[in-house]
Amino acid sequence: TSGIGADKVALSVTASDVRLGMQASALTQAVLDHLHYSVGRLPSVASPHDYYRALALAIRDRMEYRWINTTQTYFDLNRKVACYLSAEFLMGPHLGNNLVNLHIEQEARNALATLGHDLDDILACEKEPGLGNGGLGRLAACYLDSLATLQCPAVGYGIRYEFGIFEQEIRDGWQTEITDKWLRRGNPWEIAKPDTFYYVNWGGHTEHYQDEVGCQRVRWIPDRMVKGVAYDTPIQGYGVNTCNTLRLWSAEAVESFDFQAFNVGDYYQAVNEKLVSETVTKVLYPNDEPASGKRLRLAQQYFFVTCSLQDMLHLLELAHAPVETFAERFAVQLNDTHPSIGVAELMRLLVDERRFDWDAAWAITVASFGYTNHTLLPEALETWPLPMFAELLPRHLEIIYEINRRFLDEVRTRFPDDEARVARMSLIGEEGDKRVRMAHLATVGSHAINGVAALHTELLQASILKDFHELWPERFSNKTNGVTPRRFLALSNPGLRELLDHTLGQQWLTEPGLLRKLDAHADKDAFQHDWYAIKLGNKQRLSSYIHAQTGIEIDPGWLFDIQVKRIHEYKRQHLNILHIVTMYRRLKENPALVLPPRAFIFGGKAAPGYFMAKRIIKLINAVAETINADPDVNTRMKVAFIPNFNVQNAHLIYPAADLSEQISTAGKEASGTGNMKFMLNGALTIGTLDGANVEIREEVGADNFFLFGLSAAEVESVKRTGYRPHDYVAGNDELRAVLELIGAGHFSQGDAEVFRPLVDNLTHDDPFLVLADYAAYIACQEQVNSAWQDVPNWTRMSILNTARSGKFSSDRAITEYCEDIWNIRPVTVKA
């Protein structure tokens, strides 16, 4: 090349550069180079983890060009960007997923084989970033995958917790929590951007003053300050050049903020300031659902939200675009109320710092934000006591009062003489101590509000946001959750992937509607045979894992009945146990009973302070120990609790399931996403009419779904008319005997204390109607048993589940968000 720009061409990197080659030989060289230059190890002494780091860096290199190019393309074309604000991103291991999305799994396998290593061993070395609790955080991760795959301009904004969700160990049947040190051996996927940082203020007071043109203005004089530094991770789309960004903020002390202390020689105080600053992003709160109410949690939320909004304003500035165009450039989605302080913060940035008038700022704010609600559980709704809020964010409280004053005027105009309604809708709750209601702030500040499954959106509009729905029906819509088929099928179920590729062609991975074509194969002997063999192989794989982790041996030929999710009373793992104990008693009383053998498999973490949930884990393990050791029953049933359920072992779990347990009290599980991962992998569901189960049943057909239990409406009416769980105990001898067995210490070496709180809670209170649904659940499980004995028909139903799971792809969900809420269109990134 010669002439203008020749030097640039020579210096630029291209995807065809031999050092970025996608062939196995180029990968082999790249791994060796990284072992040498980045890891600093001789191949002869390098550990599998060293190879993991070298391969991860080599793969990251191969995304880098696309990554920079993607960012540049959005910038050059001035494209509107979806900003997904989430306190949690449960990404799971990156390496395997990036290999799938780049189409270089086989090349990587060959490259490592040349170096004497097996890719699967190397993949197992990755410590996943567990920066989320469960469904909500994993949903955010699936959405990033779909946004990149659909070539949509998007950024994920969140928190770089130093310690993610704790690791669970089971000791003597009890959960113990171990600190998650995911960064201990470094993180090859992130790139620190020390020059991309913003200041975050706390505390202090406000001053009202008149500016030079006579306008009333407010100054916030904070008394503390930290810095938020960006760490970026590439999010490679499947089969496209788009590589989006996950930007996580990490808290650092502001150098010399405590200059005074330093100058007077108080070196210790200056260092201490640094420690205190950095606690903001130390640890993820491990509560799924119950709101924590801790000041540090509010500080985390404000910290990542202000950094993200400041980043957006900075990007506008770089593009020489006026701040007035904010809402045309950014669609800001609030993943639950955790980032909802963003509504007040954007107002502050516009009104106080950019001198916008209130109405103009408010129009921009409402046009920018969308709010997704993920739960109706009262204990999960975030509210902050006024004194705490005022101490940490005094200016934001003033802004919230002003938003509220104007909003309630609007309510009074629309609904005159209805002060009860005004009190219900206020952003400040006055029952007991005064609190800021974050769901109300998020709703008032957003032009679009959505629930995460059809039933959940209906209930949302009829319960906690009823008044808001009456005021602004046009702002509400449903967006049923989805999961990515790349990670949850292609990566985790390679056997099934191969069969689907062979039967349908590879397009099913981006057009999951094509899975419906499996309907035509569901009755074919040969196809059923292949299907069954794949499932059996997956069960073998899980069985080995369970054996390695727990010592429990499970026959892969048995029915694999699996419930994996956070442990919570509303999810009713204890209903599952009542069924297990019922079958145990039946077998003990009648050894000749014909019962197809089943493995009951559980997994899930309990919030460390959740007394009942921890006892449920203990009960599962106690029942497991008794049953697995009893030769009268252990040829027909076994129970296993898989410790430390996370994304990595989920890859082994979902593909091995025959039966998916989705048994929450109707009306309580907003959507569920595990239900979708099981269905995608050909498990049949036993479940209530709750969350997305309703739509799963609609898609797969009532004949291919095991339904039981009260509906959401029936649950409410039973509660209204006075639920008396004891009546169910009195009316059902078998249930009574089961509860007595547990209560008397049969599974706890005669210790009648340990499970007493559980049994008492069920018989006297039973807030989640376990006993009301018990008989229906047992009867439904009997239907499962008969269906399981007809292998061809079970296999057929299994095929139909995968065939009809297309709706639950996160691509469908993201397409709906893009079209209905964000107004974002795909953009092709050139190679």
Ligand code: TH1
């Ligand atoms: C979950 C919901 O429980 C689940 O039904 C849903 O599928 C999932 O979100 C994704 O939409 C929630 N997780 C949390 C976590 C926290 C607070 C509220 C919810 S709701 C910390």
